[in-house]
Amino acid sequence: MTASNPSLAPAPDPRKDPRAFLEHLYRVAVDRALPLSTLGPHLPPPPKGRTLVLGCGKAGGSMVQALEALWPADAPLSGLVVTRYDHIPPRPEGLPQRIELVEAAHPVPDEAGLRAAERILALTKGLTADDLVLCLISGGGSSLLVLPAEGLTLADKQRINTQLLESGASIGEMNCVRKHLSRIKGGRLAAACAPARVVTLTISDVPGDDPAIIASGPTVPDATTCADALAILERYAIDVPAPVRAQLESGALETPKPNDPVFEGHQTHVIATPQQSLEAAARVVRAAGLEAHILSDEMEGESREVGKVHAALARAVALRGEPFARPCVILSGGETTVTIRPRKPGQAKGRGGRGGEFCMGLAGALMGQPGVWALAGDTDGIDGMEDNAGTFVTPDTLARAAAKGMKLSDHMDRNDAYTYFGAIGDLLITGPSHTNVNDFRALLVL
Structure with missing residues (x-):
């Protein structure tokens, strides 16, 4: 990541490849902080x-x-x-x-x-x-x-x-x-x-x-x-x-x-700073013909709850065009927290970081909302103590997980985002970025 400059590369078409577009935004944000x-x-x-x-x-x-x-x-x-x-x-x-x-x-x-x-x-x-x-x-x-x-x-x-x-x-x-x-x-x-x-x-x-x-x-x-x-x-x-x-x-x-x-x-x-990285991503969004809205670079709170709030906002945009018109990207940063739930007898320890925990809350509250894609992760390239930088959420995340016999609530009970999203190929793995301006979140609403 340090050898290339994502800011100079053309952004993927957000309508044709939403995930690649979101990953590009993440890399641009990281590049700004090198x-x-x-x-x-x-x-x-x-x-x-x-x-x-x-x-x-x-x-x-x-x-x-x-x-x-x-x-x-x-x-x-x-x-x-x-x-x-x-x-x-x-x-x-x-x-x-x-x-x-x-x-x-x-x-x-x-x-x-x-x-x-x-x-x-x-x-x-x-x-x-x-x-x-x-x-x-x-x-x-x-x-x-x-x-x-x-x-x-x-x-x-x-x-x-x-x-x-x-x-x-x-x-x-x-x-x-x-x-x-x-x-x-x-x-x-x-x-x-x-x-x-x-x-x-x-x-x-x-x-x-x-x-x-x-x-x-x-x-x-x-x-x-x-x-x-x-x-x-x-x-x-x-x-x-x-x-x-x-x-x-x-x-x-x-x-x-x-x-x-x-x-x-x-x-x-x-x-x-986190704000500078969010602004760099916003410039790419606007160059792609979409509106960009930076909520804040100072968001704190329980990760899954912050995810639910973002989901409510994205659903309002997708269903009613309020408070933002579609198509747009909603950006935020800051540092959320994860409270580890007590494990039940015989229950394996969950894996994951703030980004994955945010995405569990987000995916559950979005309920498969059509037209909404998201990426949340840590700009240091490591979400928590795992090997992934972040996690994707797509309109069919819940359906693909259910097809593999997984229930989101089970994974939320044990703070196990890594296993949940890893099983359906929704982890973003980049390796260490060699910088750190904390959480990066982007929600694409088409």
Whole structure:
């Protein structure tokens, strides 16, 4: 995906091949968020001292390669960035490697992420006011850059992270907790870089594009508090060790705040956002002679319920031409959540991510509505922990599944979108995209 430019390729005819058209829109959206085309305008000049590159996230590999290609060849450059396993793109021929890339686990952290965080923090030692730290931050960094607070083990962080992921907590809530249970997130990495100047270049994967939430904001001030983190832990019934709870109650694990002088002179640039990717897809839709309507790039909520709301809108358009006239494409982004249902005795664990869960809710509520096709997925190329980027819904999705003896309600009961849509060939599989601007959803109504 990084080697081609879908934006320059002709779009398939939406009336003749709706699925191919929707996949083209997805690829255009992803292409808009690739760092090679967005990083350059935000780069500062080389400093008097040295330039250290630190970073984390699922786009880490492509951000590093873009920086290595764009940074002056005669200017020193070194550092360490951690990305997800299998998310380092092929290195372009002739591009020298100046920044070390390592891999770790996502969405549940592992030992490799812990070692990477320890090394990144160690690299900040000895920095001076003449030095520049370029921080490359993208979605997924919260899991990839793991350094538990005093009193917590990696196993504790893994358990808490898993429980948060399955609780239905929003990304803002999850990252509030992560920041206060870390020695490197929530602005602490920037504090460790003092007195060097820090410039953060980030790709947004969160509603509202707040750098303090992206990857739990390791280089930016944190306005949330220990009390906020405690309230979230209690809301979702997540236990932490008693000594850690005591530290949260006393404020001992508080993060650097917006008025902290440690951030003076620092800069943060959001180089790619979900809205920009949705707008890129909308331009292709209009060029194909259809109307494009972007609902929002900040949608949150339970994935299947958001799917039902989208279905109600698409049915209104298909049946009554309201609130939009046909033919059109309805686009949305953001980050929905999935609450994992308790398994019944002997029931196999379901598979799937936010996109698949959205599509189950969508397909059920559409009820086979003629003239409506849809695609929902994650712009990083991985929906949840599976190998698919997203999932299609067609007017005959329910009928084709029923012909194979599958009931949608059974799969919804166990959060098993991957099996349901995989059995009827409705998975979109692209491999890692090497960027991440979160959920992408497109509904084509003809």
